[in-house]
Amino acid sequence: MESLTVLAADAQSQVAWLDRHRVVADEIALDFDHAVGMVEALVEEGHLGRDVLPDLLEIDAILSEMSGAENADRWTREALSVDEGWSRTRRLSRRVLVAELGGWQQPLPVISVIR
Numbered sequence: 001m002e003s004l005t006v007l008a009a010d011a012q013s014q015v016a017w018l019d020r021h022r023v024v025a026d027e028i029a030l031d032f033d034h035a036v037g038m039v040e041a042l043v044e045e046g047h048l049g050r051d052v053l054p055d056l057l058e059i060d061a062i063l064s065e066m067s068g069a070e071n072a073d074r075w076t077r078e079a080l081s082v083d084e085g086w087s088r089t090r091r092l093s094r095r096v097l098v099a100e101l102g103g104w105q106q107p108l109p110v111i112s113v114i115r
Contacts (some may be wrong), residue, residue: 011081
């Protein structure tokens with residue numbers, strides 16, 4: 001859920017989170033990518049509702065579509081507030097958080113970055 005919390009945050013909060021942890025926008029998607037691999041197991045074990053699975057897979061597909069060197073401009077701090085892909089992932093993430101936690105505004109996670 002932590003990766004969804006960052007994806008769901010407004011662009012200004014996302015930029016502040018990136019600055020606080022001294023990471024680039026890719027980190028938002030990388031955290032989600034690590035988590036989405038466990039989604040099927042979490043659904044099967046009852047830790048995550050099956051009804052949110054389509055939204056999670058759509059978020060994954062959107063982020064994948066945004067990947068690649070030809071889309072580097074979509075991974076800037078500025079793009080977080082203007083790119084339609086980020087807007088779509090934000091809306092879907094909020095919907096999942098509301099379904100699972102009752103609200104989308106959650107504290108942004110603290111991460112440890114090994115440099």
